[in-house]
Amino acid sequence: MAHANLLTPPARIPPQTALQLSQKAALVLSSAPTSSLPWPLSLLFSRETPETWAIHENLLLAALRTGDDAAARQILDRLTTRFGAYNERMIALKGVYDEALAKDDKDLEKVFNDYEKVLKDDPTNISVRKRRIAVLKSLGRTADAITALTVLVENSPTDAEAWAELSELYASTGAWGQAIFCLEEVLLMMPNAWSAHAQVATLHYLSSSASVPALTLALRHFARAVELNDSYLRGYYGLKLVSQKLLPLLSESSGSKRNADEDDVAPPKLQSVKKLEEIATAKLGEIVRKYSASKKSQSGYYEAEIIAARELLDRDGRSER
Amino acid sequence: MGQPLVQTIHRDPALFWWILLPITVVMVLTGILRHYAMILLQTAPKKQELPKIRQQRALVRGINLRGNANVLSPASFQARKAYMVSAFQEGKFLAEPDARGKPRPNPMSDPAAMEGMMGMMKGNMAMMIPQTLIMGWINAFFSGFVITPCSLAISRHLANRCCPTVKLPFPLTPQFKSMLQSGVGTRDLDVRWVSSLSWYFLTLFGLQPVYNFILGSNNSANNVTQQMAMANPGAGLMGPEQDPDKLFLSEAENLEVLEHRWILDGIEDRLIAKMAA
Numbered sequence: 265m266a267h268a269n270l271l272t273p274p275a276r277i278p279p280q281t282a283l284q285l286s287q288k289a290a291l292v293l294s295s296a297p298t299s300s301l302p303w304p305l306s307l308l309f310s311r312e313t314p315e316t317w318a319i320h321e322n323l324l325l326a327a328l329r330t331g332d333d334a335a336a337r338q339i340l341d342r343l344t345t346r347f348g349a350y351n352e353r354m355i356a357l358k359g360v361y362d363e364a365l366a367k368d369d370k371d372l373e374k375v376f377n378d379y380e381k382v383l384k385d386d387p388t389n390i391s392v393r394k395r396r397i398a399v400l401k402s403l404g405r406t407a408d409a410i411t412a413l414t415v416l417v418e419n420s421p422t423d424a425e426a427w428a429e430l431s432e433l434y435a436s437t438g439a440w441g442q443a444i445f446c447l448e449e450v451l452l453m454m455p456n457a458w459s460a461h462a463q464v465a466t467l468h469y470l471s472s473s474a475s476v477p478a479l480t481l482a483l484r485h486f487a488r489a490v491e492l493n494d495s496y497l498r499g500y501y502g503l504k505l506v507s508q509k510l511l512p513l514l515s516e517s518s519g520s521k522r523n524a525d526e527d528d529v530a531p532p533k534l535q536s537v538k539k540l541e542e543i544a545t546a547k548l549g550e551i552v553r554k555y556s557a558s559k560k561s562q563s564g565y566y567e568a569e570i571i572a573a574r575e576l577l578d579r580d581g582r583s584e585r
Numbered sequence: 586m587g588q589p590l591v592q593t594i595h596r597d598p599a600l601f602w603w604i605l606l607p608i609t610v611v612m613v614l615t616g617i618l619r620h621y622a623m624i625l626l627q628t629a630p631k632k633q634e635l636p637k638i639r640q641q642r643a644l645v646r647g648i649n650l651r652g653n654a655n656v657l658s659p660a661s662f663q664a665r666k667a668y669m670v671s672a673f674q675e676g677k678f679l680a681e682p683d684a685r686g687k688p689r690p691n692p693m694s695d696p697a698a699m700e701g702m703m704g705m706m707k708g709n710m711a712m713m714i715p716q717t718l719i720m721g722w723i724n725a726f727f728s729g730f731v732i733t734p735c736s737l738a739i740s741r742h743l744a745n746r747c748c749p750t751v752k753l754p755f756p757l758t759p760q761f762k763s764m765l766q767s768g769v770g771t772r773d774l775d776v777r778w779v780s781s782l783s784w785y786f787l788t789l790f791g792l793q794p795v796y797n798f799i800l801g802s803n804n805s806a807n808n809v810t811q812q813m814a815m816a817n818p819g820a821g822l823m824g825p826e827q828d829p830d831k832l833f834l835s836e837a838e839n840l841e842v843l844e845h846r847w848i849l850d851g852i853e854d855r856l857i858a859k860m861a862a
Contacts, residue, residue, distance in 0.1 A: 388634065422645045448657055488852055536853035539853075
């Protein structure tokens with residue numbers, strides 16, 4: 265894993281990294297971000313840059329995550345003195361802080377009511393809208409969260425984050441069709457995001473793991489993910505899993521002539537699926553081998569993923585024997 | 586003409602301290618002052634209303650669909666296209682559905698546009714007023730200067746007008762004369778001599794890197810070019826002068842005629858070929 269950096273933290277922060285990040289709080293807090301000189305001089309000799317505040321913001325999130333509430337409070341105060349309490353972003357950050365410190369559902373309800381008030385004054389504050397949805401989620405009101413998110417994407421349909429979140433919520437309720445639709449919106453915005461391709465594939469796979477058209481789509485999206493990133497473990501994992509499921513179905517149906525025009529996607533050729541399965545197996549084996557040979561922190565893979573891949577390979581080996 | 590004479594003008598060394606340096610320092614300070622004045626004069630960008638945001642982003646969504654349609658399977662693309670085209674044609678995403686089909690109001694009467702113009706006016710004023718003042722100051726103080734004994738005959742004559750204050754350390758072609766010796770009416774004076782008024786102009790246009798160094802690259806100290814660029818704000822995607830309904834209709838048409846090709850078609854063979862290679 266790359267060295268944790270507060271300015272550009274990784275997209276996915278595992279607990280250890282979060283801890284590493286929040287331990288930098290003392291360092292950041294030890295030096296004042298703004299100059300202590302009187303007014304005209306402070307303009308000339310200011311050390312603050314936009315990066316200073318990006319670091320503060322990321323540190324705040326890391327500190328809240330690791331339970332360092334005192335440091336979080338200090339950072340929040342700094343940000344508030346700099347940007348004022350009514351800054352759009354500050355309202356959202358303050359909300360994050362309140363949410364993290366909420367002890368029970370009652371506290372969360374209170375935060376939720378605050379958000380409602382803010383939104384009544386300014387319905388365009390998208391970040392507060394998102395926080396409100398997050399509170400709904402942590403209160404367990406998934407249906408309400410979905411409704412709120414549909415309103416959000418209705419008003420701001422270019423928000424990939426919101427679409428992805430909505431997809432996840434739909435998937436958690438088992439509404440696969442809607443979930444897939446939402447993720448396809450994400451794909452339309454970022455057509456080369458291999459993780460989004462893999463996620464679409466996963467949803468197709470989960471939606472019906474025994475029908476050929478769904479599995480075909482899953483296979484193709486996994487293949488696309490691998491095509492975009494040829495060291496993408498999740499892509500190979502999915503490729504192998506799906507093709508294993510697909511092989512018996514295809515060989516079954518190849519005997520009886522299927523009416524292919526019914527589906528809008530033609531099923532792949534048996535040969536190709538076999539080949540893909542072999543490729544995925546070989547690649548997974550290679551990744552697992554390399555991972556155990558090299559230093560674990562440098563390979564860029566997460567241990568859990570490697571364990572899952574190894575397990576999949578083992579299962580395969582056992583069934584062959 | 587034989588060898589060109591090397592012109593020497595015996596300048597008072599105090600010229601450097603009393604003309605060159607003050608002009609430069611004053612110019613730098615005005616730039617810094619202007620930067621902060623601009624920050625103070627700036628009004629926060631006006632918040633867009635929710636329907637406006639929705640209108641603009643819906644259009645972007647349509648453009649996204651057109652641009653990246655090849656990630657979708659044919660069925661899901663057709664469904665989306667049908668929905669978007671009909672929604673666009675019905676004007677479902679318009680911020681003001683009632684204003685559909687009516688001619689656009691005159692931008693001069695639109696208060697939002699007026700505000701933008703006021704902002705521009707303020708910027709222009711912040712640029713013009715100091716310039717006028719400083720130019721007047723330079724003319725008043727530094728042009729009637731008499732330098733102490735000058736060896737050349739011409740110096741008598743130019744001393745009344747505007748004195749050469751600095752000599753550039755490199756040779757220049759005569760074309761620079763008008764640039765470097767404004768206010769000096771001599772033909773034969775070496776181009777390398779720079780008059781104080783010209784020095785003012787040089788600093789006016791040439792201090793941008795200095796401001797960048799002092800104030801950061803994003804400053805508004807010397808924003809001649811910025812003013813030019815700002816003359817036509819928001820002319821891009823959904824400017825005030827464009828009818829959103831027309832944009833939606835043309836986007837619907839674009840979607841109608843789009844030829845769809847699914848990028849996942851034949852991906853298996855593509856991947857196998859890639860991996861084999």
